[in-house]
Amino acid sequence: MRKELTLGLFGFGCVGQGLYHVLEESAGVKASIKKICVKHRDKPRPLPQELFTYDRAEVLDDPAIDVVVELIDDAEAAYDIVKSALQKGKHVVTANKKMLAEHLEEIYDLQQKHQRSVLYEGAVCGSIPILRNLEEYYDNDLIKSIEGIFNGSTNYILTKVFEEGKTYPEALATAQQLGFAESDPRLDVQGFDAKYKLVIAIAHTYGLFISPDDVINIGIDRISDLDLKYARENHLHIKLIARAIKIGNRVYGFVIPQYISDSSPFAAIRNEYNAVSVEGAFAEKQLFVGKGAGSYPTGSAVLSDISALSYDYAYEYKRHHRDHGVEFSNDLSVGVCVSFKHGAPVSLRDFENFESGYAADGREYMIGQATLSTLRRWQEHEDIGIILKPDAAFVPVSRPSESAKAGSYAA
Amino acid sequence: MRKELTLGLFGFGCVGQGLYHVLEESAGVKASIKKICVKHRDKPRPLPQELFTYDRAEVLDDPAIDVVVELIDDAEAAYDIVKSALQKGKHVVTANKKMLAEHLEEIYDLQQKHQRSVLYEGAVCGSIPILRNLEEYYDNDLIKSIEGIFNGSTNYILTKVFEEGKTYPEALATAQQLGFAESDPRLDVQGFDAKYKLVIAIAHTYGLFISPDDVINIGIDRISDLDLKYARENHLHIKLIARAIKIGNRVYGFVIPQYISDSSPFAAIRNEYNAVSVEGAFAEKQLFVGKGAGSYPTGSAVLSDISALSYDYAYEYKRHHRDHGVEFSNDLSVGVCVSFKHGAPVSLRDFENFESGYAADGREYMIGQATLSTLRRWQEHEDIGIILKPDAAFVPVSRPSESAKAGSYAA
Numbered sequence: 001m002r003k004e005l006t007l008g009l010f011g012f013g014c015v016g017q018g019l020y021h022v023l024e025e026s027a028g029v030k031a032s033i034k035k036i037c038v039k040h041r042d043k044p045r046p047l048p049q050e051l052f053t054y055d056r057a058e059v060l061d062d063p064a065i066d067v068v069v070e071l072i073d074d075a076e077a078a079y080d081i082v083k084s085a086l087q088k089g090k091h092v093v094t095a096n097k098k099m100l101a102e103h104l105e106e107i108y109d110l111q112q113k114h115q116r117s118v119l120y121e122g123a124v125c126g127s128i129p130i131l132r133n134l135e136e137y138y139d140n141d142l143i144k145s146i147e148g149i150f151n152g153s154t155n156y157i158l159t160k161v162f163e164e165g166k167t168y169p170e171a172l173a174t175a176q177q178l179g180f181a182e183s184d185p186r187l188d189v190q191g192f193d194a195k196y197k198l199v200i201a202i203a204h205t206y207g208l209f210i211s212p213d214d215v216i217n218i219g220i221d222r223i224s225d226l227d228l229k230y231a232r233e234n235h236l237h238i239k240l241i242a243r244a245i246k247i248g249n250r251v252y253g254f255v256i257p258q259y260i261s262d263s264s265p266f267a268a269i270r271n272e273y274n275a276v277s278v279e280g281a282f283a284e285k286q287l288f289v290g291k292g293a294g295s296y297p298t299g300s301a302v303l304s305d306i307s308a309l310s311y312d313y314a315y316e317y318k319r320h321h322r323d324h325g326v327e328f329s330n331d332l333s334v335g336v337c338v339s340f341k342h343g344a345p346v347s348l349r350d351f352e353n354f355e356s357g358y359a360a361d362g363r364e365y366m367i368g369q370a371t372l373s374t375l376r377r378w379q380e381h382e383d384i385g386i387i388l389k390p391d392a393a394f395v396p397v398s399r400p401s402e403s404a405k406a407g408s409y410a411a
Numbered sequence: 412m413r414k415e416l417t418l419g420l421f422g423f424g425c426v427g428q429g430l431y432h433v434l435e436e437s438a439g440v441k442a443s444i445k446k447i448c449v450k451h452r453d454k455p456r457p458l459p460q461e462l463f464t465y466d467r468a469e470v471l472d473d474p475a476i477d478v479v480v481e482l483i484d485d486a487e488a489a490y491d492i493v494k495s496a497l498q499k500g501k502h503v504v505t506a507n508k509k510m511l512a513e514h515l516e517e518i519y520d521l522q523q524k525h526q527r528s529v530l531y532e533g534a535v536c537g538s539i540p541i542l543r544n545l546e547e548y549y550d551n552d553l554i555k556s557i558e559g560i561f562n563g564s565t566n567y568i569l570t571k572v573f574e575e576g577k578t579y580p581e582a583l584a585t586a587q588q589l590g591f592a593e594s595d596p597r598l599d600v601q602g603f604d605a606k607y608k609l610v611i612a613i614a615h616t617y618g619l620f621i622s623p624d625d626v627i628n629i630g631i632d633r634i635s636d637l638d639l640k641y642a643r644e645n646h647l648h649i650k651l652i653a654r655a656i657k658i659g660n661r662v663y664g665f666v667i668p669q670y671i672s673d674s675s676p677f678a679a680i681r682n683e684y685n686a687v688s689v690e691g692a693f694a695e696k697q698l699f700v701g702k703g704a705g706s707y708p709t710g711s712a713v714l715s716d717i718s719a720l721s722y723d724y725a726y727e728y729k730r731h732h733r734d735h736g737v738e739f740s741n742d743l744s745v746g747v748c749v750s751f752k753h754g755a756p757v758s759l760r761d762f763e764n765f766e767s768g769y770a771a772d773g774r775e776y777m778i779g780q781a782t783l784s785t786l787r788r789w790q791e792h793e794d795i796g797i798i799l800k801p802d803a804a805f806v807p808v809s810r811p812s813e814s815a816k817a818g819s820y821a822a
Contacts, residue, residue, distance in 0.1 A: 022693045028550055028733055121548075127694040129548040136547070137532075137540040137715050139439060265700070268679055282433045282711035283538040289676065289698035300693035304548050322439055 002310045003066075005031040008059035008090075010081050011072035012036050012045065012052075014179045015095055015122065018299025019069070020047070029307045031067070035059050039072075060084050067091045067309055069302065075099040082107065086114045093305040095122035095298055098187070101196035105209035108317060117314035122301035124197045125150055125274040126292040129304070131315070133288070134204040134278070139318050142281040145409065146205050147243035150194040150255075152272035152293035153181040154220050154240045157189070159270045161228065162237060168221075180272045180293045190219035191240060191255040198242040198253055201276075202328075205244060206251045207319030210328045216372050217255040218379055218386050226363050227339055227385050231259060236390060237267050245409045247396055250329040254372060258388035259337065333369040335392035338378065339385035340364055346384060350374050352397070371397050413721045414477075416442040419470035419501075421492050422483035423447050423456065423463075425590045426506055426533070429710025430480070431458070440718045442478070446470050450483075471495050478502045478720055480713065486510040493518065497525045504716040506533035506709055509598075512607035516620035519728060528725035530716035535608045536561055536685040538708035539701040540715065542726070545615040545689070550729050553692040556820065557616050558654035561605040561666075563683035563704035564592040565631050565651045568600070570681045572639065573648060579632075591683045591704045601630035602651060602666040609653040609664055612687075613739075616655060617662045618730030621739045627783050628666040629790055629797050637774050638750055638796050642670060647801060648678050656820045658807055661740040665783060669799035670748065744780040746803035749789065750796035751775055757795060761785050763808070782808050 009016055016036070023031060036052050037059045038045075045052055059065060060081070068085035070078050075098040082099070085092050087110075094100065100107065100123055107118050121131050125148070134146075149155050153175040160171035172189070175181040187193045195217040203209055220240050231238050236259040244253040260266050265287050269275040274292030279285045291297035333352045340346050342364060348354050351368035358365050367389065378384045394409045420427055427447070434442060447463050448470045449456075456463055470476060471492070479496035481489050486509040493510070496503050498521075505511065511518065511534055518529050532542050536559070545557075560566050564586045571582035583600070586592040598604045606628040613619055631651050642649050647670040655664040671677050676698050680686040685703030690696045702708035744763045751757050753775060759765050762779035769776050778800065789795045805820045 018693075025553065025692065028729065127691075127697060129544055132548055133540055133544070136719070137543055139715075139718055142436065265679060268676060280538075280711065281436065282429075282707040282714075284702050284708060286538060287698070287700035289700070291695050296693040297695060300691065303693075304550075307550055308547070318439065 002030060005066050005306060005310055006064050007031055007033045007067050007069055007306065008062065008065040009033055009036040010056070010059065010068065010070045012038050013071065013073070014295040015298045015302065016071045017046070018295025019071070019302050022296060022299045022303050026303060029303060029310065031306050031310065034065055035062065056081065060088055065090060067093060067306060069306070070094040070096060071302070072096070075102060079103050082118065083110060086110045086116050086118070089114065089116060091116050091309050092118045093302055093309070094118065094120050095302055097123040097193065097196035097200060101199040101212045104200060104203050108209065108320070111314065117309060119305035119308060119313070119315065120200070121305050122298045124200050125276055126152065126290065126294070127297035127301050128274055128276055128288045128290040128292070129301070130201065130276045130288060131204050134201070135315050135318065138278060138280060138283070143205050143246065144279040144281060145243065145245040146201055146276065146278050147241055148276040149239055149266060149269050149274050150197045150242040150276070150292070151188055151191070151240060152274055152291070153188040154194070155269065155274070155292070156180050156272045158220060158238055158240070178272070179295065189221045191217035194240060194242040194255045198244060198255060202244050202251065202253055203317070203320070204315070205319070206246060206326055207317065207322065208251060208326065208328050209320070210253070214328060214330065215253050215255070216330070216376055216379070218257065218375065220257055222382055222385050223257060223387070224339060224363070224385050226361055227387060234259075236261060238387060239266050239269070241266070241388070245394055246326070247394070247409055249326050250396065251326060252329055252332045252394065256334070256375070256386065256388050258392065259390045261390045264390070330372045331397045333371045333395045333397050334375070335368070335389040336370050336375065337365060337367045337387050337389055338370070341383060344381055344384055346378060369393065369395060413441060416477050416717060416721055417475050418442055418444045418478050418480055418717065419473065419476040420444055420447040421467070421470065421479065421481045423449050424482065424484070425706040426709045426713065427482045428457070429706025430482070430713050433707060433710045433714050437714060440714060440721065442717050442721065445476055446473065467492065471499055476501060478504060478717060480717070481505040481507060482713070483507070486513060490514050493529065494521060497521045497527050497529070500525065500527060502527050502720050503529045504713055504720070505529065505531050506713055508534040508604065508607035508611060512610040512623045515611065515614055519620065519731070522725070528720060530719060530724070530726065531611070532716050533709045533712035535611050536687055537563065537701065537703040537705070538712050539685055539687055539699045539703070540712070541612065541687045541699060542615050544699070545612070546726050546729065549689060549691060549694070554616050554657065555690040555692060556654065556656040557612055557687065557689050558652055559687040560650055560677060560680050560685050561608045561653040561687070561703070562599055562602075562651055563685055563702070564599040565605070566680065566685070566703070567591050567683045569631060569649055569651070589683070590706065600632045602628035605651060605653040605666045609655060609666060613655050613662065613664055614728070614731065615726070616730065617657060617737055618728065618733065619662060619737065619739050620731070621664070625739060625741065626664050626666070627741070627787055627790075629668065629786065631668055633793055633796055634668060634798070635750060635774070635796050637772055638798060645670075647672055649798060650677050650680070652677070652799070656805055657737070658805070658820055660737050661807065662737060663740055663743045663805065665745075667745070667786070667797065667799050669803065670801045672801045675801070741783045742808045744782045744806045744808050745786070746779070746800040747781050747786065748776060748778045748798050748800055749781070752794060755792055755795055757789060780804065780806060
């Protein structure tokens with residue numbers, strides 16, 4: 001009943017090697033790796049040389065290969081591989097979040113056109129089966145929000161900085177040694193990686209294909225020592241939270257660090273663990289926790305996708321077909337705590353609703369509601385710290401042409 | 412592509428009414444309730460009288476009804492309804508864990524025989540999609556353990572007792588008022604409800620159909636004030652933990668209260684929330700948290716099953732077909748803390764490995780490794796407190812015919 005699958009891999013780094021070992025130990029999945037296409041001829045490989053090729057055609061043009069598993073770093077090259085594989089009638093499993101976030105609508109179209117499946121559970125929060133649950137289990141529920149810790153390396157860094165008093169560069173270096181951090185650490189620490197995952201999650205939660213450029217991402221690299229001191233004095237953690245919320249017919253999405261109180265379930269999510277909280281209208285909040293990075297957790301998610309292909313599974317993108325009249329918007333104000341040196345371009349007038357301000361240790365703090373476009377303007381100055389309040393309210397901002405507000409959402 | 416479904420309900424209590432409302436609000440699921448079979452003629456009903464019937468044949472013999480949704484209390488009557496529905500070519504959705512735990516193998520056989528599907532996500536941990544994930548997502552992973560807080564009302568009671576200093580009867584009464592507790596509270600507080608769910612989870616985790624009678628369940632009703640005092644003094648919580656672990660080719664399962672340290676993810680699971688931790692060989696520990704009881708969370712899980720039927724979903728019981736040579740066993744010793752009054756039949760010789768003992772406030776305490784059969788013997792005396800250690804080790808006990816041990820598992 002289940003098909004035996006023949007796999008062709010692109011890339012054999014951390015996740016590829018994890019997949020290889022997981023596959024060897026999993027009796028249930030009948031899949032074998034026929035060929036692995038890699039870039040560097042001179043790297044030592046832990047497997048027999050005849051398994052490797054440097055010519056992509058040896059994988060893409062081999063009619064015996066049913067499934068292409070794409071695990072390379074370069075997003076544009078990856079997209080090219082995915083496109084070719086679909087055109088040649090192969091299914092695809094990929095964990096490349098940047099490629100997916102930038103090309104999701106095209107990949108959706110290509111799947112329809114070629115009647116082949118692209119699965120990518122490993123791209124969003126590693127071992128947590130969030131896409132499968134959004135597609136299959138929550139398909140009937142009206143989802144109010146999806147939010148969480150989507151990036152393992154920044155969470156690892158923040159955990160080490162908070163719990164072990166490490167400096168930021170020390171913690172980053174350890175994360176990279178352990179294989180959690182991307183080769184370009186800016187993708188992690190500036191929130192791009194979390195944003196790509198959020199863009200993919202939004203497609204499966206709200207049926208919207210949006211460009212990553214439309215989503216604001218503020219990183220943890222602008223968290224100052226004084227922000228850390230403020231957090232410690234107030235028994236708060238700081239976590240990089242990716243979040244999408246639906247208010248009325250609008251979906252808002254953003255990646256911004258947030259002060260987190262001890263009572264939040266996110267406070268207990270440490271090191272490279274990820275967490276996703278899904279708030280349904282009826283099932284209420286559900287939390288999924290698991291390792292978000294590392295070769296085995298991600299390899300395991302990739303293998304689950306391969307396994308799903310053995311019984312012809314494909315994402316249905318049900319909400320994309322159903323939810324009409326829902327649109328993505330950035331017209332939102334958020335409860336934020338801004339810290340900056342005297343002279344930085346932050347003023348009382350920037351706030352929709354100013355709550356309090358004070359100066360300490362040569363730095364000024366202002367707390368209140370500010371719009372996402374104000375946050376984008378502040379973000380241009382890298383010494384302005386931008387961290388959401390623990391109980392941040394999210395309030396739609398009317399555009400001039402509108403009068404009524406659609407309600408609000410509290411974190 | 413998706414079928415429109417016509418539903419016949421049995422029972423219209425807490426979950427049935429929750430389902431009705433959830434269904435009304437969910438645009439995505441094309442399903443309508445044609446008839447609701449109830450028992451009591453004189454109960455006021457919130458819906459038009461013509462929707463109700465007192466004759467089960469009006470549902471079971473109606474060829475227009477595709478799906479029977481069974482939500483009654485009585486396990487034997489429920490089994491009878493499920494059997495008849497399958498015989499008459501209808502699919503079934505049920506949340507009756509006692510019925511399922513006692514008849515799962517027969518229900519499996521009936522599904523094969525009649526080629527109809529029985530889904531029961533709502534039976535195990537309310538809104539948490541654990542069965543679907545075990546069936547679909549973890550199907551390739553080698554699961555080391557599945558454990559968690561499977562019963563919302565005992566967790567609610569323990570939370571209130573610990574956090575608000577309520578007495579046990581006060582906390583139980585509130586749980587019943589809120590609709591969390593079963594009509595017979597012994598099912599909850601003595602661990603039967605959690606055990607039924609564990610038996611169902613074991614079928615989908617390890618492919619074994621076992622009788623609930625073979626699984627030891629020790630309740631929270633024998634937790635004494637001194638046990639609570641001990642927990643508070645040592646900064647511990649007490650949670651009722653259901654657990655199945657695989658060591659070598661044996662699966663062990665039991666429901667026993669456990670002292671839980673602050674660093675355990677279970678410590679943060681409060682009130683009626685449930686949590687399930689799945690430990691895979693590769694994906695490592697994954698935690699699922701959600702409301703385990705209440706009309707909307709369970710109604711929402713039931714609706715997810717109905718929705719799955721609209722695209723012909725059926726459990727494949729993949730591990731039942733695959734895992735040969737795996738057997739259920741009770742030959743295990745566990746790290747336990749026993750409390751009792753002087754004169755109770757507990758002695759040093761009961762322990763495989765005795766660690767420490769002391770006497771305080773007229774009660775004696777002994778800590779060490781004891782076998783599950785010793786726990787069963789102690790359980791016959793209701794004033795013996797039996798609570799697992801926070802870091803309890805689980806060690807297989809060789810039967811006389813065996814020599815080698817297969818390893819052990821630490822909580």
